[in-house]
Amino acid sequence: MSTSPTSKNAVVGKTRNQPGASDLVLEDVSVRYVGRREPALSGLELTIAAGERVGVAGRTGAGKSTLAMVAAGFIPRVVRAKLSGRATIGDVTLGGADAGALLGRVGIIFSTPANQLSASKLTVREELAFGLENLGVARGEMDIRIDRVMARLGIEHLAEREPFALSGGEQQRVAIASIVTMGTQLLVLDEPTAQLDPGGSASVGRLLDELARDGTAVLCAEHDPAILGGLDRCLVLDAGRAIANDVPGRALSSDHLESTGLIPPTLVRLAEAAGLDAIEAFHHNAVARALAGVDAARLDRVAQTRGQEIPDSTLLGARRHVRLAIEGLAHRYPTGLEAVRGVSLVFEPGETVAIVGQNGSGKTTLVKHLNGLLRPTDGRVALDGTDIIGTPVHELAATVGLVFQNPDDQLFDRSVEREIAFGPRNLGHPEASIRRSVVEALAVVGLEASRQVNPYDLDLSLRKLVALASVLAMDPAILVLDEPTTGQDDPGVRRVGEIVDAAARSGRTVIAITHDMEFAADHFDRIVVMRGGLVVSDGPPTEVFAPERAALLASAGLEPPPAARIGSTLGLGSTPTVPSLIAALTARAQPTAPPGGG
Amino acid sequence: MSTATGYYRTGDSWLHRRNPITKLLAVALVLLATFLLPAMILPVIGAILAVVAWSTGLGRAIIRALRIPAVLIASIILINALFFPGATTRLVSLGPLAITREGLTFGLISAGRLIVAFFVLVTFLFTTLADDLLESLVSRGVGHRIAFIVLSAVQMVPRMQDRAGSILEAQQARGLAVSGSLRQRVRALVPLVGPVLLGSLIDVRERTFALEARGFGARPGRSAYRVVPDPPSDRWFRLVLLVAIIGVLALAVTGALKR
Numbered sequence: 001m002s003t004s005p006t007s008k009n010a011v012v013g014k015t016r017n018q019p020g021a022s023d024l025v026l027e028d029v030s031v032r033y034v035g036r037r038e039p040a041l042s043g044l045e046l047t048i049a050a051g052e053r054v055g056v057a058g059r060t061g062a063g064k065s066t067l068a069m070v071a072a073g074f075i076p077r078v079v080r081a082k083l084s085g086r087a088t089i090g091d092v093t094l095g096g097a098d099a100g101a102l103l104g105r106v107g108i109i110f111s112t113p114a115n116q117l118s119a120s121k122l123t124v125r126e127e128l129a130f131g132l133e134n135l136g137v138a139r140g141e142m143d144i145r146i147d148r149v150m151a152r153l154g155i156e157h158l159a160e161r162e163p164f165a166l167s168g169g170e171q172q173r174v175a176i177a178s179i180v181t182m183g184t185q186l187l188v189l190d191e192p193t194a195q196l197d198p199g200g201s202a203s204v205g206r207l208l209d210e211l212a213r214d215g216t217a218v219l220c221a222e223h224d225p226a227i228l229g230g231l232d233r234c235l236v237l238d239a240g241r242a243i244a245n246d247v248p249g250r251a252l253s254s255d256h257l258e259s260t261g262l263i264p265p266t267l268v269r270l271a272e273a274a275g276l277d278a279i280e281a282f283h284h285n286a287v288a289r290a291l292a293g294v295d296a297a298r299l300d301r302v303a304q305t306r307g308q309e310i311p312d313s314t315l316l317g318a319r320r321h322v323r324l325a326i327e328g329l330a331h332r333y334p335t336g337l338e339a340v341r342g343v344s345l346v347f348e349p350g351e352t353v354a355i356v357g358q359n360g361s362g363k364t365t366l367v368k369h370l371n372g373l374l375r376p377t378d379g380r381v382a383l384d385g386t387d388i389i390g391t392p393v394h395e396l397a398a399t400v401g402l403v404f405q406n407p408d409d410q411l412f413d414r415s416v417e418r419e420i421a422f423g424p425r426n427l428g429h430p431e432a433s434i435r436r437s438v439v440e441a442l443a444v445v446g447l448e449a450s451r452q453v454n455p456y457d458l459d460l461s462l463r464k465l466v467a468l469a470s471v472l473a474m475d476p477a478i479l480v481l482d483e484p485t486t487g488q489d490d491p492g493v494r495r496v497g498e499i500v501d502a503a504a505r506s507g508r509t510v511i512a513i514t515h516d517m518e519f520a521a522d523h524f525d526r527i528v529v530m531r532g533g534l535v536v537s538d539g540p541p542t543e544v545f546a547p548e549r550a551a552l553l554a555s556a557g558l559e560p561p562p563a564a565r566i567g568s569t570l571g572l573g574s575t576p577t578v579p580s581l582i583a584a585l586t587a588r589a590q591p592t593a594p595p596g597g598g
Numbered sequence: 599m600s601t602a603t604g605y606y607r608t609g610d611s612w613l614h615r616r617n618p619i620t621k622l623l624a625v626a627l628v629l630l631a632t633f634l635l636p637a638m639i640l641p642v643i644g645a646i647l648a649v650v651a652w653s654t655g656l657g658r659a660i661i662r663a664l665r666i667p668a669v670l671i672a673s674i675i676l677i678n679a680l681f682f683p684g685a686t687t688r689l690v691s692l693g694p695l696a697i698t699r700e701g702l703t704f705g706l707i708s709a710g711r712l713i714v715a716f717f718v719l720v721t722f723l724f725t726t727l728a729d730d731l732l733e734s735l736v737s738r739g740v741g742h743r744i745a746f747i748v749l750s751a752v753q754m755v756p757r758m759q760d761r762a763g764s765i766l767e768a769q770q771a772r773g774l775a776v777s778g779s780l781r782q783r784v785r786a787l788v789p790l791v792g793p794v795l796l797g798s799l800i801d802v803r804e805r806t807f808a809l810e811a812r813g814f815g816a817r818p819g820r821s822a823y824r825v826v827p828d829p830p831s832d833r834w835f836r837l838v839l840l841v842a843i844i845g846v847l848a849l850a851v852t853g854a855l856k857r
Contacts (some may be wrong), residue, residue: 078810099816108811115804118812120729120749129823134813136821178812375765397773407760408800410768412792422789426773456796470772 020331022090022105022185024048024071024217029085030068031075031240032341040066040081041240050185053208053218055228055248058237058460059260060489064221068190070094071219072108089186103135106186107179111194111487113168116175124158124166124174131182149181152214153207167359169200173207180216187211189220193227194487197359197515199557205230223489225265228252229282236260249281262490266518266562266578273299284562288569313440315472321507322399322477324370328379330533331365340366341533342379347478352500352510354520357530358557363513364405365528366519367480370402370511398427401476405483405513407467411455416447416466419455423474433471441473444499461492468499479503481512485519497523518561521545521576531556546574605723605756611654613721616835617828618731619738621722623839628718630843634850637707642715647717656724663720664713671709678705728752730826737822742815750802758798765793 031041041063048054056064057214069075073094075083087094089105109116121127128146137145150156155173158166163174172192179187187207193201201551205227208218212232222228234251236244244256254264254272255461264272274290277297281393291299324347331340340362347353355363368374369381372393380387388396404410413419420441424434431517442448445465450458455466464487471479481500485493493516500510502521514520520527520541527544529537529552537544537552545560547568553560560568560576567575567584575581613621631643651657658806680692682701690697733744770776776786810816811848 003738072811072812074807078807099813100811103813103816108807110804110807112804115801118729118814119753119805120727120732122727122729126729126824130814131812133821133823134816136819139821142821142823175808182813276829293799370765371771374771386604392775393762393770394773394775394779397771400807402771404764404768404771408797409765409793412789422774423772426775474773 010311015346023052024068024106024186024219025086027086029070029083029087031063031070031081031083033066033081039240041070041237044085044242044439045242046155046235046242046245048186048217048219049215051212051215052230052233053212053220055231055234056219056221056237057223057228057234057262058541059262059491060459060487062237062260064237065190066240067235068108068188068219068221071186072106072188073102074108077082088420098302104183104185106188107131107182107184108188108190109172109179109192111191113171113175113195114164117163117178119164121159121163124155124163126165126248127162127174128178128181131178135182145181145183146362149177152176153180153210155486165302167197167200169196169203169359172196172200176204176207176211180211184216186219187219189222189224190220191221191487193222193224197357197557198517198559199358201227201515220547225267225282229265229267237550244536247279249278253281263494269578270566270581276574284565285569288566291566291581291585292570294585296582296589298487299582299585313442313444315437315440315444315475318580320477322347322509323347323384324400324509325382325385326369326379326480327368327382329366329369329376329381330378331362331369331374339533340369343530343533343535344379345528345535345538347509347511349477349509350504351526352504352524353526353528354524355511355513355528356515356517356520356556356558357529361530361556362533363530367402367482367511367513368497370478370480371396371402373402397474397476399476400478400480401471401474402480403468403471403482403484405486407455407460407463409462410467410470413556414454415452416442416455416458416469417451420470420473421464422471428472437473437475441469444472444502445469446495460487461489464488465495468496472499478509478510478511481510483512483513483515486515493519500524516584517545517558518563520563529553529556529558541576542574542580545576599674604722604744605752606727606857607659607724609655609725611656612724613650613654613725615827615829616725617832618726618734619813620832620835620839621726623836624730625722627839627843627846629715630850632711632714634716634846635708636853640707640710643714644717646711647714647721651717651721654721654725656721660717660720660724663724664716667712667716671712674712675702675705675709677703678708686764700759723752729824732822733822733826734749735828737818742820746809746814750805754798757801758794759796761801762794768793842854 026044026046029041029044030039032039044067056067058064069079070087075081076095077099078231083095092101092105117127118130121130123444125146128149129142132142132145150159151338153173155177158170163171166174176187193204196204201224208220209230212218220227220231221432228234231248233245234248235242236251236256238260243260244251249271252264252268259263267287270280270291271278271287274287274294276287276290308448326343326345327342332338343366355366357363365374369376372388372391375389380389383390383399393592395499411419413422417438420438421434424437429437442451445468447462447465447469455463458466468484484496488496497519500512503510525540527539527541528535529544537549545564550560563578563581564574564576567581572584572588575584627785628643631639651660679697679702680695682698682704683700685700687699688696689699689702732745735748736742768774773788774789775782
């Protein structure tokens with residue numbers, strides 16, 4: 001997805017010279033939450049003009065959400081915190097404004113789609129009317145405004161649907177539309193795509209383009225480079241301070257990110273290596289052309305992106321090998337929904353398998369069968385040839401460790417250490433072994449320093465690591481991860497990737513559901529693509545992400561990772577990962593090597 | 599995902615079409631009559647409710663919902679039957695314990711009242727869209743905060759049930775045995791309660807944010823898009839209900855005076 005920022009320079013120029021009547025202007029803004037020593041934001045300067053789209057990047061806890069709350073006028077009115085400096089939208093001051101004054105000027109969207117809706121309306125049309133009702137708009141005018149916004153944002157077809165029956169991506173678009181219907185000039189989004197599948201994320205990205213064209217300003221905190229790269233500017237935050245505010249290609253360059261622990265997105269890294277002007281870093285074709293002309297030797301350093309090493313641990317040491325087989329599995333829910341419709345897969349010990357597909361394709365239903373949480377309507381699941389049908393879930397937990405997507409469904413104890421000990425204790429491990437498992441699991445996820453901390457004092461990305469550690473400590477032979485990278489910042493994703501690698505080296509099987517194709521290609525031997533409850537593609541990343549299979553992948557609502565798309569553009573064959581892309585470029589550059597397919 | 603609309607069951611019965619305020623009055627009448635009038639009236643109320651429930655086509659669903667207070671109702675009958683203070687007429691002796699006539703009568707009456715109350719509330723929730731209730735309350739001058747609390751209360755239980763389901767699964771996946779002896783089951787509750795409550799709080803917080811962002815209650819002079827049905831017959835209906843409520847109150851007061 002390489003959306004070209006239109007009239008970017010003109011807009012940036014305008015903001016620098018004459019602030020408009022509806023611009024967001026932050027001058028020396030600092031925020032400190034009650035009871036916290038460190039400020040969440042300090043000395044922030046930011047101006048956003050009409051029609052401008054600004055992204056906010058940074059690690060978890062860098063202040064992205066706080067900035068979103070300030071811009072939306074939520075601090076201190078809704079969220080208790082001390083705001084200093086000057087924050088205004090047009091002539092309204094944000095810090096003290098009563099809610100009424102901000103209505104129609106600014107609106108905010110958060111990441112959980114279902115929670116963005118009023119949750120009481122029967123149709124999308126009524127949902128969109130909710131904001132207008134609160135504004136006191138005359139009933140006769142409502143339909144006109146609603147129809148106009150739905151047409152503009154391309155969601156007319158949803159008008160009479162039930163909001164709670166929509167997909168996450170559709171719900172987010174309805175939520176955005178409901179804010180826009182109110183005549184909002186600034187739309188603030190706090191990780192709007194964090195819980196969406198790739199198709200849903202792309203649709204939200206296109207919506208943001210559409211909005212800016214009509215003059216709505218956008219402030220969007222995000223991790224997804226595909227979204228950030230399509231915006232006009234990007235602000236990078238580190239520990240509450242702005243360290244870059246530039247076009248996305250430059251703001252997300254290694255020069256700026258080095259101190260933050262973040263790694264530039266793949267396209268930016270490739271552009272840098274190819275010597276391309278950073279302004280073009282998110283233009284897919286420009287990056288491909290530049291790479292085609294560059295000396296292959298320069299590309300070597302791009303391939304090296306190793307992060308923290310996982311310490312040696314018996315948890316990731318040798319383990320009894322278990323072979324998992326799914327045979328003709330089908331599952332029908334009591335509602336009549338057939339979520340899985342005949343799937344057969346074998347997982348050999350030590351294999352790493354990523355299951356990808358749109359929301360609703362049956363991925364989660366499938367993996368819930370692996371530890372017996374769901375029982376098949378048809379078919380069976382076998383561990384080393386034995387059907388698991390008679391074994392209770394809590395016994396299967398010793399062999400198959402399932403980590404859920406939402407850590408908050410799992411964490412309950414008062415310290416990280418006790419939380420991690422919970423699983424092994426349930427399994428009846430001896431005390432000494434529990435203590436050892438806890439220490440090792442903490443080391444594996446890099447949370448040794450947080451032993452005594454209450455899990456809920458950690459942010460989401462660290463809570464996800466605690467949940468992972470709590471399952472690792474049970475030492476399962478098969479590790480099943482449901483969306484391990486959502487809500488995780490870049491270093492977190494790398495950490496999870498290294499744990500996957502280490503677990504596989506030790507002979508454990510790792511099965512992960514993921515929406516992140518790059519993560520899937522980088523760390524998994526095999527990719528299983530699901531669509532409508534069936535497996536439609538199954539093979540190593542080079543096969544599944546090969547240019548010939550792009551149409552099949554698209555039919556499942558997916559896109560190959562960036563490196564694969566560059567390789568495809570350059571006719572290099574299948575290059576799902578950056579190292580494979582560089583290898584293909586190098587091979588083509590060498591006169592002795594056979595021509596690389598194009 | 600029926601949780602988003604609370605307990606509402608889509609339908610087009612005569613009860614669905616009544617104005618929420620009318621139904622609210624009817625609920626009040628039934629509750630008052632159930633708890634203030636002599637227990638003899640319970641079978642009558644029960645019969646009327648049953649006819650009403652069946653006429654909406656939701657009879658089965660409502661009966662199924664009675665599973666929820668089943669344990670509570672059974673224990674009320676049992677405890678009263680066995681331990682009613684001052685009871686003298688023994689019906690069945692069970693070693694040191696005995697089922698007494700007074701206890702059993704009191705237990706059955708209390709249970710009957712509880713069942714009727716639960717039944718009428720469930721019928722109300724099943725046939726009333728939370729949003730219509732909210733709209734009618736706000737249009738009759740109820741503050742938006744109170745309306746939001748009513749709305750949340752209606753939606754909270756189904757949401758919590760949903761969440762409790764996922765939490766139960768997550769803990770079983772960590773080797774928590776949820777079946778077995780009573781002691782084991784009670785111990786198994788500990789890791790479930792925290793996340794359920796905390797998750798609900800996070801949920802409410804996020805939803806409050808969403809309503810804030812849409813300006814709910816931010817300005818006076820709210821308008822309405824959806825027209826909540828209020829057919830002329832409802833006005834008559836409400837008048838009858840009001841008269842009946844006054845009648846019940848009068849009966850209760852005079853009855854109490856006579857005693």
